[in-house]
Amino acid sequence: MTASHIPAPTVDRLAPWAFAAFIEANTHDTAYRPPVVDGPVGPTIVRNGRELVNFASISFLDLERHIPVQRHFAQGALAHGLSTSGSRMTQGICRPHQVLEETIARHTGKERAISFATGLLANIGFVHAMSSSAHFDAGIEVRNHDTVFVVDRDVHWSIWKGLEGLGYGRKAHAFRHNDVADLARVLDRVRAPKTVVIAESIYSADGTMGPIVEILDECDRHGAISMIDDANGFMVYGPENRPYAAEAAAIRERADFVMVSLSKAIGLEGGAIAGPAAAIDAFELLSGTSMFTAAIQPPTAYAAKRTIDALADDPRIVDDYLAHAARLRRQMREAGTPTTPTESYMLSVPIGSDAAALQMREWFVADGYLVPVFSYPAVVRNQALLRLFPHAGHTEEQMEGFLDTLLTYRRRLGL
Numbered sequence: 001m002t003a004s005h006i007p008a009p010t011v012d013r014l015a016p017w018a019f020a021a022f023i024e025a026n027t028h029d030t031a032y033r034p035p036v037v038d039g040p041v042g043p044t045i046v047r048n049g050r051e052l053v054n055f056a057s058i059s060f061l062d063l064e065r066h067i068p069v070q071r072h073f074a075q076g077a078l079a080h081g082l083s084t085s086g087s088r089m090t091q092g093i094c095r096p097h098q099v100l101e102e103t104i105a106r107h108t109g110k111e112r113a114i115s116f117a118t119g120l121l122a123n124i125g126f127v128h129a130m131s132s133s134a135h136f137d138a139g140i141e142v143r144n145h146d147t148v149f150v151v152d153r154d155v156h157w158s159i160w161k162g163l164e165g166l167g168y169g170r171k172a173h174a175f176r177h178n179d180v181a182d183l184a185r186v187l188d189r190v191r192a193p194k195t196v197v198i199a200e201s202i203y204s205a206d207g208t209m210g211p212i213v214e215i216l217d218e219c220d221r222h223g224a225i226s227m228i229d230d231a232n233g234f235m236v237y238g239p240e241n242r243p244y245a246a247e248a249a250a251i252r253e254r255a256d257f258v259m260v261s262l263s264k265a266i267g268l269e270g271g272a273i274a275g276p277a278a279a280i281d282a283f284e285l286l287s288g289t290s291m292f293t294a295a296i297q298p299p300t301a302y303a304a305k306r307t308i309d310a311l312a313d314d315p316r317i318v319d320d321y322l323a324h325a326a327r328l329r330r331q332m333r334e335a336g337t338p339t340t341p342t343e344s345y346m347l348s349v350p351i352g353s354d355a356a357a358l359q360m361r362e363w364f365v366a367d368g369y370l371v372p373v374f375s376y377p378a379v380v381r382n383q384a385l386l387r388l389f390p391h392a393g394h395t396e397e398q399m400e401g402f403l404d405t406l407l408t409y410r411r412r413l414g415l
Contacts, residue, residue, distance in 0.1 A: 043393030045370055052370040053398045055388045059267035060345070062392035066317050067310045069267065069303055076302025084298065088284060089291045096301035101272065103305045104260060107235070107312065109252035110274035114283050117296050119231050119261040119271030120158040125287030126227060126259065126273050127162030130196055131171070132286045142286065146171075148192035152199045152210065153177055156229060159198055177203075180214040187222040195224040201233035201244075201251060205374055206385060207346030212247040216254045226254070231261035231271070235311045236318055236345065243322070243343035262296070265311065265318070268304050270296035321345065325390040328399050335407055348374075349386040349406070351415065357384035360409050367405055 014020075038046045042062065045054040063069050080094050097115055104113040116122040127149065135141040149163055153174040163172040173190060175183040187195065197219050199210045212228060219226040228251050237248040251258055257275035262268045273283065284290055295301075311317055325345040332339050332347065340348040351357040354375040364371040375384035386406075390399070409415075 043391040043395075043398070047370070050368070052365065052368055053394070053402060054370045054391060055402065056370050056372045057389055057391055058264050060389045060391050061265055061267060061311075061317060061321055063267050063307060063317075065393070066314065067307055069307060072303040072306045073299045076299030080298035080302060082297055082299065084295050087291060087294055093295060094298040094301065096298050096305065097295055100301040100305045100308075103308050104272045105274050107308060108230075108258045108260065108274040110258065111277040112280040113260075113272045113274035114280050114287070114290060115270055115272040115296060115301065116287075116289055117270060117293060119259065119263065120156075120161075121289040121293065122259050122271035122273050123156060123158035123229065124162040125283065125289035126257065127159065128288050129279075129283045129286035130225075131166060132288075134286060136285075142282070144194065146192070147194045147196060148173065148190050150175060150183065150186050150190060150195060150197050150224070152183075152203075154203050154205060155198055155200055156204060156231070159229070178208060178211055180211055180218060183215060184218050184221075187218060187224060191222075195222065196227060197224045198227045198229065200229040200231070201237070201247065202344050202346065204232060204346075205379055205387065206348040207340045207342055207344045207387070209244055209247065209342050209344055212255075213250045216250055225256045227257040227259065228255045229259045231259060232264055232344075232346070234260040235265040235308060236322070239315060239319075241319070262300070262304050266304050266307050268300050268307070270300060270304065321392045324392060324394070328388075328390050328403070331399070331403055332406075335403060337403070337406060337410065345390065347388040347390065349388070351384045351386060352382060354382055354384045356413050356415070357386070360386070360413070363409055364405065369402055369405060371402075 035047045038049075041054065041057050041059070043054055043057075044051050045057070046052075076096060080096055084094055085091050101113040101115050104115070105111060116125060131144055131147040131149075133143045133145045148171050149166065150173045151159055151163070154177045166172045173186050175186045183197070187197075197215065199212070199215050201212060202209055210228075216226055218224075230251055233244070233248065233251075237244040238252070239245065257273060257279070260272050260274065262270040262272075273280065322345060325347070326343065329339055329347055332349070338350060351360065357373045357375050361371060361373040372387050373384060374387050376382070379385065
């Protein structure tokens with residue numbers, strides 16, 4: 001039933017929510033009504049019959065050139081079916097889930113891992129599990145409502161969603177983005193016996209890298225539990241020849257918990273939390289987001305395990321990609337276009353004005369490029385930026401064309 005055919009009484013009863021006025025006031029309707037994509041998503045994308053050079057794909061490694069991911073998925077589907085047909089608690093997990101979780105635990109350096117249908121559910125489930133109180137039977141109980149969370153203010157929305165009911169300033173506190181001194185100040189003030197610090201390895205909005213070593217040092221000084229959201233760094237950073245090697249080693253060797261995403265380097269869907277075995281076992285019951293919903297599809301788990309192993313066995317795949325992304329960053333800096341001063345593969349270009357950034361997005365589409373814009377409410381009002389994912393399949397011509405187009409727009413807007 002289309003909106004125009006919704007019965008009038010229903011529309012009238014919805015009037016207090018002001019949805020219609022909200023949509024009508026939104027002059028940039030593509031921000032709330034995503035366009036439809038035809039065909040696979042890769043270095044280019046087809047929208048409304050037009051091919052666009054794609055700088056929005058979070059699946060950036062072009063893995064089909066190196067790994068038969070689709071064949072692995074098909075093999076997993078034939079061997080294990082398309083659905084778990086129930087939650088972990090009612091139906092159980094499929095063999096591919098167990099093998100994937102063992103693989104993630106091994107690659108993160110943790111005792112055990114539990115997978116979730118999405119990274120968002122993993123983060124929400126982690127917060128819920130660490131702050132739950134539950135009584136199942138005599139002696140089978142936890143009482144953790146006194147847990148206090150201290151998080152980087154720029155952590156992903158899913159963390160903030162998990163913290164939503166805990167009361168900001170009581171059981172949920174934030175420290176300034178990547179500011180270890182401010183973290184120490186907050187921990188000194190809180191002084192709770194059950195304290196959890198949450199930070200990210202690489203932040204989605206701007207590509208900045210977290211000072212993980214220093215953050216873990218503060219956790220040690222204050223006796224706090226650490227959780228690092230490594231959604232954007234999993235299977236990308238680690239080897240000593242790559243940027244961020246010390247931080248990646250600290251996540252593996254010192255962080256108590258780590259969250260990983262399967263939608264970035266792995267190019268599939270899903271997430272996981274890895275950590276101490278006893279805690280992860282308890283998360284089966286306490287996270288909620290594993291007990292009350294289905295897991296990732298069995299063929300996804302099957303293919304993800306093989307993709308993780310392939311990336312570990314052939315480091316050239318990621319090494320070549322990082323060199324590819326670094327080349328674009330260098331070219332942008334040489335052209336006088338500012339980017340976030342980090343060495344991550346995510347490139348952010350500060351624009352400032354929300355209106356200017358949204359105008360640039362429309363110009364880019366008209367000229368054949370899909371370039372994501374982060375504007376309010378994703379970031380502070382009028383601190384808009386372009387957030388780019390160079391794709392391993394982008395040609396030099398496509399990269400140069402994008403940069404030339406960006407420089408033209410900056411001159412046009414006086415930036």
